[in-house]
Amino acid sequence: MSTTTGRRDRKKQQTRAALMTAALRLVDERGLEHVTVEDISEAADVSPRTFFNYFAGKDDALLGGPVPDGPSIHERLLAVPAEVPLVHALFEAITPDVAGIQAERDIWLLRLRVIKNNSSLLPALVARGECSEEETVAAVAARTGKAADDMFPQLVATTAGAALRTAMMRWATHDDRDLLELVREAFDILAAGLTEPTEEKAPR
Amino acid sequence: MSTTTGRRDRKKQQTRAALMTAALRLVDERGLEHVTVEDISEAADVSPRTFFNYFAGKDDALLGGPVPDGPSIHERLLAVPAEVPLVHALFEAITPDVAGIQAERDIWLLRLRVIKNNSSLLPALVARGECSEEETVAAVAARTGKAADDMFPQLVATTAGAALRTAMMRWATHDDRDLLELVREAFDILAAGLTEPTEEKAPR
C-alpha cells in the first residue's frame, strides 16, 4: 500500500503500534510504576515475551522505539548552503524532524505529557536524541572545519538537542503555539547568545 | 572531625564511599553489564541488601548518590550583581560546582570515563543535573523577570546544563586543560551565539 510492504510487515507495524499506544495509554492513566510489561502486552493482545521482541523495555516502548529514518541530519545539514549561519542551518536541518512530530501530533502530545509526569523518562528522551547527536557532531565538525573531538561541535550538537527538547516540552505543556515556531524561537535565542527575546518582529 | 559527626555517621560515610568506589572500579574493569550489585556489595564487604539502603541502584551508586549540598544555584545566581550579563552570571554561579568536581578530580575522571564507556549511564548523568536544573529555571526567571513557564528560562537552564556536561566530557576524555577553563570557553561560545571561537584572547 504505502510502500513495499507485505502483509507480514504490516502486521508487525500494527503490533508495534498497538504495544506503543497501549503503553502510552496505560502509563498516562496509572503512572509508570503501576504498569507492568504484562499489562501492556495483555492490552495489545500478545504475550509478554513478544513485547520484548519489539521493545527493549517500557521506556523504549513509550518513546516509540528507533527513530523513523530518512535523510540523516548529517546530509541535511551539509545540504544547507555554507553561507547560512550555523545555528540557522541547524534549524533548517531539523525542520523535517519537527514536521515528523507534527504529523503525529496526538501521539507526541500524549508522549510528552507522559514524560513530563514521569520524570524518570526524561533521560530516556535525551538518550533518544543522542543517537542523532553524535551524527550532528560530525556534521558540525565537517561544516566548520573543526576536529571532531573539538569541544565546539560537541557543544553545538548538545545545545541544539537541548533547544529542541525544550521547545517540545513547552509545546506539549501549553499547546498554544505552533511547534515549529517554538523551535525557531529557541534557535533564535541560541543565536542571540541566550539574551531575552525582546522585539523579535524582525523581517524574516 | 570535619563537621559535627558522630562515629556512627562517619561509618556511614565510609560505607557509602566504599560502595561507590567499588562500583566505579568494578564497572571500569568489566563494564556495567558484567557487574552485579552482589559483586559491588561483596567488594565493599556489606550485604547486597545494605547496598540498597545507600543507593537506589547501580546507576545511582556510580553517580555518587545525591548531590553534595551547599548554597543552592538559586541563591548563588541571584547573588551575582544584576549588571552582569546572564550567561556570565550563570558561569559564576556554577563555579563552585566546578570547584567541587576538581576537588574530587580522580573520582570524577574515573566516573566520567565509566559514563563514556557505558553510554546507558549518560541519561543518569543528565538526570543528576536535572535536579539543579529546575532550580535554575526559577532563578533565571526571577533574574530576568520572565514567568517561570516561559520558554526562555527553561532554555537557558537546559542549555547551561548541556554546556557544563559537554565541558566535563571533553575534560575527561582529554584531560589536557583545566576544567574551569573549558567551562568558561563553553559559556563564552554560548554567549557568542554558538559561533566558532576565533580570537578569544580578549582581555579578561
Added chain:
DNA sequence: GTCGAATATTGCAGAGGCTGCAAACTTTTA
C-alpha cells in the same frame, strides 16, 4: 492447493534488580 523455508510468537527457565518486613545487632543516651 501443497510443501518446505523463512519468520513470528510463545512458554519456560533463570539471572538480576529492587522493595517491604521483621529479626538481630550496634551505637547512643538517659
Added chain:
DNA sequence: TAAAAGTTTGCAGCCTCTGCAATATTCGAC
C-alpha cells in the same frame, strides 16, 4: 546498665529482561 534509636541483614516476592527451543504462521515455488 537499660532503654531508645538507628543500622545491617536475610528472606520472600514481584518485576525486568534474555536465551533457548517448540510451536505456529506466512511466503514463495512448484
